[in-house]
Amino acid sequence: MRVKGVLLDLDGTLVDSKEAYLEAARTAFAAVGKKTVDTKVALEIPRRLEQYRPIDDIVTQDLQKFLETYLKTYYSVTTTKTKPIPHISDTLKKLSEKAKLALVTMRYVPKKAVIEELEKFGLSQYFDYVMTALDTRNPKPSPEGLIKCVKELGVQMCDCVVVGDSVSDIRAGKAAGVKTVAVLSGIFSFEELRKEEPDLILETVNLLPDLVE
Numbered sequence: 001m002r003v004k005g006v007l008l009d010l011d012g013t014l015v016d017s018k019e020a021y022l023e024a025a026r027t028a029f030a031a032v033g034k035k036t037v038d039t040k041v042a043l044e045i046p047r048r049l050e051q052y053r054p055i056d057d058i059v060t061q062d063l064q065k066f067l068e069t070y071l072k073t074y075y076s077v078t079t080t081k082t083k084p085i086p087h088i089s090d091t092l093k094k095l096s097e098k099a100k101l102a103l104v105t106m107r108y109v110p111k112k113a114v115i116e117e118l119e120k121f122g123l124s125q126y127f128d129y130v131m132t133a134l135d136t137r138n139p140k141p142s143p144e145g146l147i148k149c150v151k152e153l154g155v156q157m158c159d160c161v162v163v164g165d166s167v168s169d170i171r172a173g174k175a176a177g178v179k180t181v182a183v184l185s186g187i188f189s190f191e192e193l194r195k196e197e198p199d200l201i202l203e204t205v206n207l208l209p210d211l212v213e
Contacts, residue, residue: 001179001200002213003099005155007146009164010105010114012186013205014088014123020074020081021046021187028070032061043187045070050106050168075109084121085185087206092126094209102129102149106139106168128153141168143176150178161212163205170196181208 011017025042029035036042041058048055059066095101105114111130118124129152133139136148150157162173165186170193173180181200182193193201202208 001161001211003159003161003179005102005150005153005160006095006099006208006212007102007104007149007160007162007173007178008205009162009166009169010103010107011082012165012188013085013163013169013183014092014103015082015084015117015121016185017046017078017082018043018187019083020077023077023081024070024074027073028066029059031069032059032066034061047166047187050166071108075107075113078107079113079117079120082117084123085204085206089122091206091209092123095212096126098209098212100128100153100155101126102131102153103127104131104140104145104149104162106133108133110134140166141171141175143172146172146176146178150176161199163208165193167192167196170198173198181205 008014022039022042025045026036045055045058056063107114109132111132114132115124115130129149131145131149136145138144146162150160157177161179161181162169163181163183165183166188170180170182180198181202182198183202183205184190185204
């Protein structure tokens with residue numbers, strides 16, 4: 001795969017965010033007076049929210065309060081509850097030697113917060129550009145953010161690949177006209193990702209450097 005730009009998702013792709021999702025669910029359920037559901041159900045919440053699908057069958061009490069608490073908690077614990085996936089620093093170093101890298105996350109937080117998290121993990125130096133959901137009117141699965149990133153990197157759309165763990169990443173990539181790589185390190189299953197017909201499905205992003213020229 002010949003590329004000049006690699007557009008990487010954050011949660012589930014570069015960092016393991018499951019503990020942050022679980023902490024957010026525990027706190028939000030407690031806020032509406034309900035015991036925390038099991039892990040599988042708790043992880044269904046971010047899957048649906050990312051796809052703008054309803055969760056009222058999971059949260060049956062005071063949905064608005066639940067969502068406000070959930071999102072506030074999630075964004076407050078990402079710096080302590082997320083952890084980089086194994087060997088990701090070596091992977092990003094190898095990729096950055098072959099192409100320009102951009103980070104595109106759906107987190108509704110200032111760019112500074114994400115850069116600080118990357119710095120904490122020793123990963124910030126590999127990225128030429130960082131974008132959050134606050135930097136675009138229409139986050140993924142809209143292609144708007146990816147298109148902006150490609151312009152910032154100074155490369156052509158046809159020379160880029162988007163890498164992510166969710167259906168939104170693949171849909172955004174296809175809409176933008178870039179190559180797409182799905183990874184199985186997040187909260188979406190192989191079957192869910194396969195239905196989106198990405199160009200590649202990998203266990204983790206760590207396998208990508210050997211496939212990129």
